[in-house]
Amino acid sequence: MNLVKNKAKIYYDAIIKYVQRIECVSGPDSYIFMYSCDSPTYMYIGSLSQNDDDNFCFVGGLVHEAYHIKQCKDYTIEHQIDPLQVPYDVYGNRQGETRCLLAEYDVLKQIGAPQKYLDWVYREVIDSEWWEE
Numbered sequence: 001m002n003l004v005k006n007k008a009k010i011y012y013d014a015i016i017k018y019v020q021r022i023e024c025v026s027g028p029d030s031y032i033f034m035y036s037c038d039s040p041t042y043m044y045i046g047s048l049s050q051n052d053d054d055n056f057c058f059v060g061g062l063v064h065e066a067y068h069i070k071q072c073k074d075y076t077i078e079h080q081i082d083p084l085q086v087p088y089d090v091y092g093n094r095q096g097e098t099r100c101l102l103a104e105y106d107v108l109k110q111i112g113a114p115q116k117y118l119d120w121v122y123r124e125v126i127d128s129e130w131w132e133e
């Protein structure tokens with residue numbers, strides 16, 4: 001996290017501001033990321049090992065989920081409504097996903113992630129139709 005704090009402070013601040021609780025879950029899948037906009041906002045993170053590759057995935061996932069929460073939370077404040085009333089289009093579907101992927105791409109770029117990660121995230125943005133239906 002120091003890497004993010006030093007090199008991409010805007011994302012570090014977003015994680016601190018929007019994610020109130022992080023729970024780690026262990027399981028067979030290495031990269032599980034889930035989020036909830038309800039109070040307290042929280043995310044689940046799957047078990048990760050300690051190599052650099054995982055660190056990049058970890059940071060990318062963290063920022064990605066934090067941005068889902070950010071979009072939802074900002075909307076509740078702007079419109080003075082409950083998180084459950086926020087339309088899914090605001091923070092999910094193509095529009096929401098794309099914003100999260102762009103944030104993920106940007107933070108990975110700022111912390112110097114290898115090009116293969118940037119390519120992977122970029123492809124997700126380009127191929128972002130998969131969650132539409």
Ligand SMILES: [Zn+2]
Pocket residue numbers: 064068097100
């Ligand atoms: Zn997402």
